[in-house]
Amino acid sequence: MFGRKKKTVEDEIEEVEVLPRLSDEDAEIWSEPGPRNYGEVDASEGYVDMGSILFPAVQGMQLRTQVADDGTTVLQILVVLGNSGIQMSVAAAPRSGGVWDELREEIRKGFEEQGAKVADYPTRYGNELLVDMPMQMPDGRTATSRMRIIGREGDRWFARIDILGPAAANEEAGVEIEKVAAETPEKIIKEYIDPVIGLAPFQATRMAYAINIPGPAVRKAAALMQGLYDAFIGKDCSQVEINPLVVTEDDDVIALDAKLNFDDSALFRHPDIVELRDETEEDPKEREAAAAGLNYVNLGGDVACMVNGAGLAMATVDIIKHYGGEPANFLDVGGDSEPEKIAKAFSIMLEGGQAKGIFVNIFGGINRCDNIANGIIEAAKIISKDGKSLPVPVVVRLEGTKVEEGREILKNTPIGNVFPAATMEGGAEQIVKLVAQAKA
Numbered sequence: 001m002f003g004r005k006k007k008t009v010e011d012e013i014e015e016v017e018v019l020p021r022l023s024d025e026d027a028e029i030w031s032e033p034g035p036r037n038y039g040e041v042d043a044s045e046g047y048v049d050m051g052s053i054l055f056p057a058v059q060g061m062q063l064r065t066q067v068a069d070d071g072t073t074v075l076q077i078l079v080v081l082g083n084s085g086i087q088m089s090v091a092a093a094p095r096s097g098g099v100w101d102e103l104r105e106e107i108r109k110g111f112e113e114q115g116a117k118v119a120d121y122p123t124r125y126g127n128e129l130l131v132d133m134p135m136q137m138p139d140g141r142t143a144t145s146r147m148r149i150i151g152r153e154g155d156r157w158f159a160r161i162d163i164l165g166p167a168a169a170n171e172e173a174g175v176e177i178e179k180v181a182a183e184t185p186e187k188i189i190k191e192y193i194d195p196v197i198g199l200a201p202f203q204a205t206r207m208a209y210a211i212n213i214p215g216p217a218v219r220k221a222a223a224l225m226q227g228l229y230d231a232f233i234g235k236d237c238s239q240v241e242i243n244p245l246v247v248t249e250d251d252d253v254i255a256l257d258a259k260l261n262f263d264d265s266a267l268f269r270h271p272d273i274v275e276l277r278d279e280t281e282e283d284p285k286e287r288e289a290a291a292a293g294l295n296y297v298n299l300g301g302d303v304a305c306m307v308n309g310a311g312l313a314m315a316t317v318d319i320i321k322h323y324g325g326e327p328a329n330f331l332d333v334g335g336d337s338e339p340e341k342i343a344k345a346f347s348i349m350l351e352g353g354q355a356k357g358i359f360v361n362i363f364g365g366i367n368r369c370d371n372i373a374n375g376i377i378e379a380a381k382i383i384s385k386d387g388k389s390l391p392v393p394v395v396v397r398l399e400g401t402k403v404e405e406g407r408e409i410l411k412n413t414p415i416g417n418v419f420p421a422a423t424m425e426g427g428a429e430q431i432v433k434l435v436a437q438a439k440a
Contacts, residue, residue: 342375
């Protein structure tokens with residue numbers, strides 16, 4: 001935002017306040033690219049006044065200035081936040097415009113003479129320059145420093161804005177995707193794909209431009225995205241991720257690392273994928289559970305969970321966290337839980353001493369609660385020498401088919417350390433307390 005310097009009592013800024021929340025009117029103005037003319041928004045609070053430039057204060061930022069020979073006129077402002085910076089300068093310009101078109105070519109030639117690669121491409125800010133400057137590292141290695149140069153023209157003014165550091169390549173550099181999704185979801189680029197058509201070339205090209213791929217590499221990036229989609233569909237993937245994706249000095253687009261998750265139910269169609277399996281990279285408990293027909297995932301905590309159904313399993317994990325516990329695993333025994341299978345699940349959960357308590361949370365449909373109860377008794381026979389004890393407290397919540405029979409079996413069993421629970425909430429709270437007591 002640009003205007004005449006306001007009269008101030010002191011020349012130095014003693015304290016910078018964080019920009020207040022925008023009003024609805026201001027939010028509408030800010031939905032369009034800036035900078036803006038002075039007076040378009042309320043800048044009475046939360047802005048740093050540098051004479052010709054007013055800019056919002058952000059907590060944690062550092063401010064550096066370049067001053068003219070007169071000692072008072074600010075020529076450039078550099079704002080640093082984290083490892084990134086934005087450098088701004090403003091000058092008078094004719095109302096007719098056209099300054100950026102002329103200046104952009106001069107800037108491009110200047111950088112190219114220094115050995116930089118420069119791309120001129122359109123963005124929401126108009127045409128901007130993406131500069132990759134080769135540089136020598138202290139250890140002698142060669143690296144590339146990226147810079148974005150934006151030119152904006154207003155009412156008799158021109159602003160040059162240079163974006164430096166990681167933010168020049170990624171506007172959300174270093175920010176977790178979950179935080180971006182919660183706070184600025186509009187910065188997540190989405191394309192909705194018609195499964196009949198697949199990822200269309202224009203969609204891939206649009207995404208390439210959106211993530212600031214340099215112009216000469218756009219076609220290659222678009223082709224890579226289409227190949228990525230084809231791999232996702234062709235190999236029955238549940239997830240495909242590339243991170244990082246890089247553009248070389250020769251404008252090649254390379255996936256330096258990638259992650260692919262496959263639908264286990266579709267692996268029979270892909271023996272080539274099955275051949276790539278490396279069991280040494282897998283959790284031994286997860287392999288053992290899979291062989292027994294159990295769906296087991298180690299979560300690293302100390303409160304083991306045994307449930308039936310993936311939805312109930314996730315809810316159980318969440319409610320244990322709610323009461324302050326740390327889930328040890330995700331374990332779905334499925335719908336055909338005979339006593340032997342339940343006993344095997346107990347053995348897997350208790351193996352290695354990770355679990356300090358077990359929460360059995362069963363809603364019987366196909367599963368029968370009496371089978372679950374008998375399985376717990378069988379587990380005690382296998383695990384303990386006397387067949388009448390379990391090494392950790394076990395809280396059992398049963399509902400559904402044969403629930404009364406299951407509760408009666410557990411009521412009459414001589415096995416110690418087994419505690420019935422009337423509700424899922426009560427059971428989760430109880431097992432978390434018992435584990436805490438055992439660890440104390």
